[in-house]
Amino acid sequence: MSSLRSVQRLEGRDELLRRFVEASRRAQIVAIVNRxxxxxxxxxxxxxxxxxxxxxxxxxxxxxxxxxxxxxxxxYGLKSGEAFRLVDDDLCGEALDGGEPKLHQGDxxxxxxxxxxxxxxxxxGADRGAVGVARLYDQRFDEAEVALLEAIAxxxxxxxxxxxxxxxxxxxxxEADERGQAARVLGSVADGVFLVDSSGIVRLWNPAAEAIxxxxxxxxxxxxxxxxxxxxxxxxxxxxxxxxxxxCSGRATTVPIEIDGRELWLSIxxxxxxxxxVYAFRDITDERQLERLKADFIATVSHELxxxxxxxxxxxxxxxxxxxxxxEESRRxxxxxxxxxxxxxxxxxxxxxLASQLDNGNLALATQQVDAAAVARRVIDAARIHAPKAxxxxxxxxxxxxxxxxxxxxLQQVLGNLVGNAVKYSPDGGRVEVRLELRExxxxxxxxxxxxxxxxxELPWIFEKFYRVDPNMTRGASGxxxxxxxxxELVRRMGGSIWVRSxxxxxxxxxxxxxxGELT
Amino acid sequence: xxxxxxxxxxxxAPLAGVGSAEGARACFEAVEQAVESLGEDACLVLIxxxxxxxxxxxxxxxxxxxxxxxxxxxxxxxxxxxxxAIANGCSALAFTExxxxxxxxxxxxxxxxxxxxxxxxxxASVDPKSGxxxxxxxxxxxxxxxAEIVAGxxxxxxxxxxxxxxxxxxxxxxxxxxxxxxxxSVVAVAVVASAPIGVGIAHGCxxxxxxxxxxxxxGQTVLQLDGRPAEEVYLxxxxxxxxxxxxADFEAVAMVHPLAEPELSGDxxxxxxxxxxxxxxxxxATRLERNAAVDICDHVPExxxxxxxxxxxxxxxxxxxxxxxxxxxxxxARSPQLGNxxxxxxxxxxxxxxxxxxxxxxxxxxxxxxxxxxGAKGDRNYSVVVVAxxxxx
Numbered sequence: 001m002s003s004l005r006s007v008q009r010l011e012g013r014d015e016l017l018r019r020f021v022e023a024s025r026r027a028q029i030v031a032i033v034n035r036x037x038x039x040x041x042x043x044x045x046x047x048x049x050x051x052x053x054x055x056x057x058x059x060x061x062x063x064x065x066x067x068x069x070x071x072x073x074x075x076y077g078l079k080s081g082e083a084f085r086l087v088d089d090d091l092c093g094e095a096l097d098g099g100e101p102k103l104h105q106g107d108x109x110x111x112x113x114x115x116x117x118x119x120x121x122x123x124x125g126a127d128r129g130a131v132g133v134a135r136l137y138d139q140r141f142d143e144a145e146v147a148l149l150e151a152i153a154x155x156x157x158x159x160x161x162x163x164x165x166x167x168x169x170x171x172x173x174x175e176a177d178e179r180g181q182a183a184r185v186l187g188s189v190a191d192g193v194f195l196v197d198s199s200g201i202v203r204l205w206n207p208a209a210e211a212i213x214x215x216x217x218x219x220x221x222x223x224x225x226x227x228x229x230x231x232x233x234x235x236x237x238x239x240x241x242x243x244x245x246x247x248c249s250g251r252a253t254t255v256p257i258e259i260d261g262r263e264l265w266l267s268i269x270x271x272x273x274x275x276x277x278v279y280a281f282r283d284i285t286d287e288r289q290l291e292r293l294k295a296d297f298i299a300t301v302s303h304e305l306x307x308x309x310x311x312x313x314x315x316x317x318x319x320x321x322x323x324x325x326x327x328e329e330s331r332r333x334x335x336x337x338x339x340x341x342x343x344x345x346x347x348x349x350x351x352x353x354l355a356s357q358l359d360n361g362n363l364a365l366a367t368q369q370v371d372a373a374a375v376a377r378r379v380i381d382a383a384r385i386h387a388p389k390a391x392x393x394x395x396x397x398x399x400x401x402x403x404x405x406x407x408x409x410x411l412q413q414v415l416g417n418l419v420g421n422a423v424k425y426s427p428d429g430g431r432v433e434v435r436l437e438l439r440e441x442x443x444x445x446x447x448x449x450x451x452x453x454x455x456x457x458e459l460p461w462i463f464e465k466f467y468r469v470d471p472n473m474t475r476g477a478s479g480x481x482x483x484x485x486x487x488x489e490l491v492r493r494m495g496g497s498i499w500v501r502s503x504x505x506x507x508x509x510x511x512x513x514x515x516x517g518e519l520t
Numbered sequence: 521x522x523x524x525x526x527x528x529x530x531x532x533a534p535l536a537g538v539g540s541a542e543g544a545r546a547c548f549e550a551v552e553q554a555v556e557s558l559g560e561d562a563c564l565v566l567i568x569x570x571x572x573x574x575x576x577x578x579x580x581x582x583x584x585x586x587x588x589x590x591x592x593x594x595x596x597x598x599x600x601x602x603x604x605a606i607a608n609g610c611s612a613l614a615f616t617e618x619x620x621x622x623x624x625x626x627x628x629x630x631x632x633x634x635x636x637x638x639x640x641x642x643x644a645s646v647d648p649k650s651g652x653x654x655x656x657x658x659x660x661x662x663x664x665x666x667a668e669i670v671a672g673x674x675x676x677x678x679x680x681x682x683x684x685x686x687x688x689x690x691x692x693x694x695x696x697x698x699x700x701x702x703x704x705s706v707v708a709v710a711v712v713a714s715a716p717i718g719v720g721i722a723h724g725c726x727x728x729x730x731x732x733x734x735x736x737x738x739g740q741t742v743l744q745l746d747g748r749p750a751e752e753v754y755l756x757x758x759x760x761x762x763x764x765x766x767x768a769d770f771e772a773v774a775m776v777h778p779l780a781e782p783e784l785s786g787d788x789x790x791x792x793x794x795x796x797x798x799x800x801x802x803x804x805a806t807r808l809e810r811n812a813a814v815d816i817c818d819h820v821p822e823x824x825x826x827x828x829x830x831x832x833x834x835x836x837x838x839x840x841x842x843x844x845x846x847x848x849x850x851x852x853a854r855s856p857q858l859g860n861x862x863x864x865x866x867x868x869x870x871x872x873x874x875x876x877x878x879x880x881x882x883x884x885x886x887x888x889x890x891x892x893x894x895g896a897k898g899d900r901n902y903s904v905v906v907v908a909x910x911x912x913x
Contacts, residue, residue: 057894
């Protein structure tokens with residue numbers, strides 16, 4: 001187009017005008033790149049404008065990627081296959097190494113028929129890149145064009161920094177938003193969730209984890225998991241950890257954790273990922289307790305029922321034998337055994353039913369003004385009938401006592417249990433004293449024996465359902481494990497309280513405090 | 521041959537045959553002549569009817585005369601023949617069947633997509649690397665930003681294939697392909713020849729005064745120049761700031777005073793000012809970015825004639841010998857500056873620029889030109905685009 005340009009060339013315009021046009025082109029491109037909202041958009045917009053500004057067929061923008069690789073940000077005038085070959089081109093790689101803008105001439109530069117190429121590097125380190133414009137026709141880029149491209153490259157560099165910062169900001173906001181959403185989800189789930197990073201530090205501890213363990217987040221977060229969660233080191237190895245792929249999650253494992261003397265049974269599973277392990281757990285202490293109660297119930301029932309049933313069965317079989325003639329005394333004794341053991345069976349069944357009623361809240365109490373001394377006297381009289389001779393039973397009570405508000409039958413059952421236990425656990429005999437005293441807060445009834453006593457470690461548990469003290473410590477004495485549980489529940493329902501003090505080898509003192517007899 | 525007379529059948533070369541005619545059967549006759557002058561079967565006939573009321577009828581006539589050959593082209597505000605311009609007729613150029621050609625149509629509402637689709641389809645039928653290729657684009661000036669259409673085609677064609685063509689004109693404008701008349705479409709025609717193909721582009725716009733800066737723009741509308749309403753600055757630089765102009769007056773002024781983007785090479789890139797926008801803006805044929813420098817130009821008659829010769833010289837200069845066939849896409853705003861819409865002066869200048877042996881030549885007056893031989897941009901205004909086909913080996 002030389003002949004044309006001789007007509008339209010701005011012959012009267014001096015160098016100043018050219019500089020004006022250059023400044024305008026640069027300002028145009030700056031305006032365009034500043035409009036870009038992302039690196040890819042910047043690449044797309046700027047290369048087209050570069051082609052127009054430099055009357056070039058091809059323009060491209062390269063940037064350093066991870067591990068020093070050359071990446072394509074945008075290209076114009078190239079088919080996709082041609083564009084992506086640029087990243088492996090030696091000239092482009094060299095430009096990415098920095099330095100001054102370089103002019104290249106040839107017949108087939110970049111493998112796409114380029115005859116004139118100028119590459120202008122920008123930035124340094126991870127932010128380095130290069131911008132290239134290429135002509136397929138034979139017209140060199142002049143010095144002013146190279147200088148303009150260098151200046152534009154600098155603007156592109158700044159724009160790239162800006163969009164990368166903006167993209168990073170958006171990414172962080174997005175991640176924060178996602179984390180916020182995740183936190184809201186984790187905050188609302190009932191399962192405890194915690195994250196342990198690859199260094200073993202707890203990085204997340206959700207509210208459910210706090211609620212289940214009573215370990216506040218501030219006491220756990222940022223600390224080594226072995227220190228933050230008591231007993232974790234002992235159970236961690238048994239916790240199954242999946243790899244996070246679908247179908248590869250860890251199976252739930254049940255582990256005990258003791259926190260401040262409180263035993264928790266947790267069903268826990270973990271999922272490992274690049275940055276650590278996420279654990280999810282739920283409190284199954286109650287379920288575990290229920291399971292234990294069921295097991296205890298079966299064990300107790302089978303044991304406590306088997307003995308009297310066997311006695312009844314044996315006595316009845318003996319009585320039924322036709323091949324022998326039993327003396328009358330023996331027959332009477334066997335019938336007594338059947339009667340006693342039947343009564344014992346009935347008592348066990350009554351206790352089980354009563355415990356069940358207490359559990360279900362179905363027990364109705366007939367509260368009235370009760371003469372506690374009279375009740376205690378009846379209990380002692382009844383106990384004396386079966387008590388070994390080595391055991392003496394004594395009632396100590398002031399001559400005048402105000403009535404208590406209680407269910408007379410249930411109070412008698414409570415005192416009967418306590419006195420019966422006192423007798424049962426006094427195998428060497430001794431004094432069993434039932435003492436009634438008026439206190440400011442009500443009537444105190446204590447049942448003191450001089451028997452085996454109870455180990456200190458067992459004191460917290462003896463009022464629990466089905467709890468039975470170590471048989472080795474009772475010299476064979478046993479029970480259903482329901483008696484003291486029933487005592488506690490009945491006393492509570494009568495508005496009173498019950499507790500025990502004991503010294504192994506010296507006996508035990510069970511105390512009941514009942515409110516005075518003012519009926520409301 | 522002169523308009524209105526029975527055209528001579530001229531056989532210039534086996535590459536192409538040309539024909540032209542006027543009247544109700546102009547398309548049929550022009551194509552018939554072109555094919556006859558070729559002397560063998562044609563693979564493609566390009567038609568440029570003008571003054572037609574029914575483009576469908578025009579293409580039907582052309583297809584009937586072309587037989588199995590593809591028919592493509594577009595209407596114009598005038599048709600150009602070697603004998604001059606005609607207002608109500610048709611010029612046609614038939615390519616020999618040995619020439620690989622491909623025709624594609626893009627009808628997407630998105631201009632860039634339409635350009636891409638048409639180019640892709642046209643180039644899919646040929647192997648551009650087997651010879652010298654050109655991609656002709658026939659578009660609708662109402663299809664949106666013409667620069668976007670060209671950009672879409674360029675994405676497919678790349679820098680090795682020159683682009684030429686323009687936007688259809690006339691009272692019932694249309695593009696033609698596949699035996700049909702189309703509107704709001706892009707028709708692309710790929711031609712691959714064994715001899716070089718040259719594309720020359722020139723315009724006759726001369727900047728006046730110092731350039732201004734686009735300080736505010738919105739797409740194709742320049743809102744501000746030098747920080748002031750664009751219309752105010754534009755008219756002030758033309759010395760018309762004290763003159764009240766109605767719309768018709770303004771458009772008449774704008775027709776001969778385009779804006780132009782100065783290029784680093786020293787050339788300018790004219791941009792047609794279509795109309796005024798509310799608030800003092802200027803609506804241009806294509807988008808102008810903020811910070812762009814713009815000249816306000818005069819459309820100068822002498823420069824128009826000179827540029828016509830320059831475009832031919834530029835196109836022929838890319839050949840290794842004389843041109844055997846040529847296509848001409850000439851801005852419909854140029855000839856009126858020379859006295860009348862079909863001024864012979866420009867066509868005479870073009871013919872004479874080809875020298876002693878003018879090629880088979882067909883052309884059309886357009887409402888926007890497409891020409892790219894260097895760089896990536898090819899949307900033009902106020903330009904003449906000459907496609908010169910060299911002698912086949």
